[in-house]
Amino acid sequence: MALSPHVPELGALELLLAVARLGSVGRAAAELGVSQPTASARIKGMERQIGVPLLERSPRGSRPTEAGRLVVEWARQVVEAAQALDAGIDALRERRDAKLRVVSSLTVAEYLMPGWLLALAEASPGTAVTLRTANSAEVAGHVLAGDADLGFVEGPSTPPGLTGAVVAADRLVVVVPPGHRWARRRTPLTGPELAGTALVLREPGSGTREVLEMALAPYGGPARPRMELASSTALKAAAMTGAGPVCLSELAVVEELATRRLVEVPLAEELDLRRPLRAVWPAGQRPGGPARELLGLTRRSAKPVRPGRPGRPVKAVKPVKPANATKAVKPAKTVKAVKPAKPATA
Secondary structure, three states: OOOOOOOOOHHHHHHHHHHHHHOOHHHHHHHHOOOHHHHHHHHHHHHHHHOOOOEEEEOOEEEEOHHHHHHHHHHHHHHHHHHHHHHHHHHHHHHHHOEEEEEEOHHHHHHOHHHHHHHHHHHOOOOEEEEEEOOHHHHHHHHHOOOOOEEEEEOOOOOOOEEEEEEEEEEEEEEEOOOOHHHHOOOOEOHHHHHOOOOEEEOOOOHHHHHHHHHHHHHOOOOOOOEEEOOHHHHHHHHHOOOOOEEEEHHHHHHHHHOOOOEEOOEOOOOOOEEEEEEEEEOOOOOOHHHHHHHHHHHHHOOOOOOOOOOOOOOOOOOOOOOOOOOOOOOOOOOOOOOOOOOOOO
């Protein structure tokens, strides 16, 4: 049953209770953060709505009338019930907000997500996180279906139906083992050469595969893969065993390149294999609770890979010699002993 038009709104009832408790409209207005004229107008409006005077006003302050005392008692029960409802809603929201469902592409999950989740655990120790991995196309499907609060994808654009924010940058590289003929190349690999070579690649639907296909589209697209594998770990293993040239994220091979277990093949400038890494969520919605907090942490703590020029590996900077380093002083040459002169004959 609908309430009658004579029932005041909750805010007006809170004001009436404050006046009855403090004995002054001015003090009640200050406690509730409104001006005294606004509070007085609200009380008068409530009296007109109910149809009876609620306060007796005097130079010493305000106090409830006989009818006002009855309304104050009823109002107290209503406000207490509203406060209980408010507390219950907060408890439900805290239970919901204490859980975070994340679905991430493999590269982000393996090489960036551990640091982000560690920072989230330090900031919100009570948050329970569930992390699932999938390729970028599958991540978009899970987020759209409501199976995850936040997703992370690799690729040149935000998937349809989602809103995204770039949280890091990455670059694809072509790697081979040290014994491969490309490991000794002095000239960059051209687009037609790369497109015409059977590579070891990620599966269709992955962000890695999508970026490579777009880069090689002007050259007819990539050749039929020598092998399709579903993870960066499998790609690295295939590369080190000589299965063929592999195209994968630079994030995945930092250690292997540093130790020369794999060698990066230089690429021509026309091959732009840079890509953004994005957080995504349903369009028209804003991440809330732990999802919003994780999104903020990714923006503050992620260290994007510096992609350099398209298709070219980032050159290592030679270490600068310390300013106080002194050159070794060469030892002085040994002075030859002078033979004593023969004595003159007498």
